[in-house]
Amino acid sequence: ARSVRRARDGALTVGGVDVRDIAAEFGTPAYVIDEEDFRGRAREFKEAFAEAFGDLCGGADVYYAGKAFLCTQVARWVHEEGLHLDVCSGGELAVAIRAGVPGERIGLHGNNKSVAEIEAALRHGVGRIVLDSFEEIDRVAGAAQRLGVVAPVLIRVTVGVEAHTHEYIATAHEDQKFGFSLSGGQAAEAVRRVLEHPAYLSLKGLHSHIGSQIFDVSGFEVAARRVMGLHLDVAREHGVELPELDLGGGFGIAYTTQHDPLAPKVLAAGMAEIVARECRADGVAVPRISVEPGRAIAGPSTFTLYEVGTVKEVLLDGAATRTYVAVDGGMSDNIRPALYDADYSCTLANRRSEALPALARVVGKHCESGDIIVKDEFLPSDVAPGDLIAVPGTGAYCRSLSSQYNHVPRPPVVAVRDGVARVIVRRESIEDILALDVE
């Protein structure tokens, strides 16, 4: 988080609040979100895309991908900053509605939306439903007919670009569950079928999302070129210039110093150039572009604050030892290291130490040896029970992927801003856990 500072006595402050005060008032572990950081990144995306596409098509829409992290307050921040909101389930939609996000600012995703989810979205007047299968075309048309509305829809296209962190692979066929494939002609067939229901479906455009935690702009470029190809085919074949085009999310962030994230400005400029070039060549109007960043907005805004419980020297082969620092949370509040082999860093948060740094492994309290939060980190060698450890970059896909494994209650989300800390998602209690368990 951008407002993190080290005070004179070595303790961290965030948003002007001392982390020791956060720990004392709200307990640990806790997700600590810097509200200004989150809002600032949201604004940066909005401004970068508005500027890059302003002259081309009157601007662009940024949909914050709520799957990265969503709660009522965050949905409000997103709306206040002028962004749209991408939800992918009835639960996320319920949060958006409760936060007062107007329907036209919401997009609904998902590869297997239920009829109830589709109807809830249509009743709230969502601005778009992204269609992901032939069954869904009929399902959304049926729901629209029952409710007496016309559903605005996009078609999710699989462009055959698979992106993984540093590289992308352009393949003819992508073996995964999302979207209509471009190469097999499925996407073109989906367009045809949607256009068969003019009374119930209004085709707004195409959608492409190629992966997550991507650093290489060329993957987006190839994807944009391919999806633009279909966009132009639709204009030629059906005489329909689709008004929108969504290029998805997936913009990478720096979890450790090894990552070099793309600036929103660079991304926006790169995308604008390709879209403009393709449209000019074919003489069609530039569609209104949208993107869906989740991680790049939420991820860096948050750190997790833990308290150290035990420090153990474990004997490795020979004489070497490894220091295991166990904290009061773990894989239930951050599954990403265990699930994706994700790297995090950490720092001693409550004091300065003059002790020599030593390599340590930070682990959680769960009954599983894969319960690792930070695999290797230099921490002062005098780290001891009672110390606070901060793990940065936990704003995306940590709380949202959290569990109650071992019946460990989920941590709260504490928002800091201008020297004030407040709970925006409260800590779970043992009573919360027992509440669903029938006696």
Ligand code: LLP
């Ligand atoms: N749009 C669509 C259609 C998506 O499927 C996703 C992410 C996004 C946007 C946002 O992607 P982002 O900008 O946040 O990378 N749990 C994994 C990430 C799963 C991403 C799923 N889809 C993780 O923790 O790395």
